[in-house]
Amino acid sequence: MIQQGDAIPSVxxxxxxxxxxxxxxxxxxFGDGRVILFTVPGAFTPTCHNNHLPGYVSAGEALRTKGVNRIICMTVNDHHVVSAWADASEALGVVEFIADGNATLTKALGLDKDMSGGGMGTRxxxxxxxxxxxxxxxxxxEDQPGQVTSSGAPAIVEFLESMPS
Known part of the structure; x- marks a missing residue:
């Protein structure tokens, strides 16, 4: 899994x-300025759609005042689904999205998980x-499925507030 100090791979x-x-x-x-990347198991899935993404949309201005240039959500879905989700969530303008349909970047970051048991494949x-x-x-x-605590926008705002200026 990618760690502090690692460079984002080129994919x-x-x-x-x-x-x-x-x-x-x-x-x-991801190469210019401060970027928040949050990853979710799937577009339109309950926790992702109702909790994780809306938190970042709501916190967009707070994150920008903390020096964040871009907020990007990545999911292992094709770009058609991700585009529909971006439109339906009304997040565009605050959040950008990466459609990682084949999980190429997800795997390169070591953030992949086999969710085949639930019919979702690699996510x-x-x-x-x-x-x-x-x-x-x-x-x-996150340690628990369906949980948005340490990866949610409030935790990231708190982290940025704790950083030296």
Missing amino acids: AVKLVNKSGVIDGDSATI AIRSALVIKDGIVEAVFT
Whole structure:
């Protein structure tokens, strides 16, 4: 699993933002400024849709005042599903999305989990990373399914408040 001090790997991804779906490279996307990446098991899934994503939408301004340039949500879904989720959640403009359909970046970060038992295949674990200029400053993961505590927006705001200016 990726750790503090590690560089974000270079992997081809699909970025979903207000401009649409853009082919990009993860190292470039996370390489400039402070970025919060939070990962969720799936678009439209109950905890992800009703708890994790809305927390970041609500905390967008608070995170920006703490020096965050971008907030990005990554899920192992295709870009069509992620685009629909971004629209339905009304998160665009606050949160950008990475559609990691084949779990390539998720696996490169070591944040993958086999959820085949529940019919979901390989998915991302629920986590949050604080990244500055492409280097991981902190990693937060959840221990229990359906739980959003250490990877939720309030915990990340608190973490950023504790950092020296």
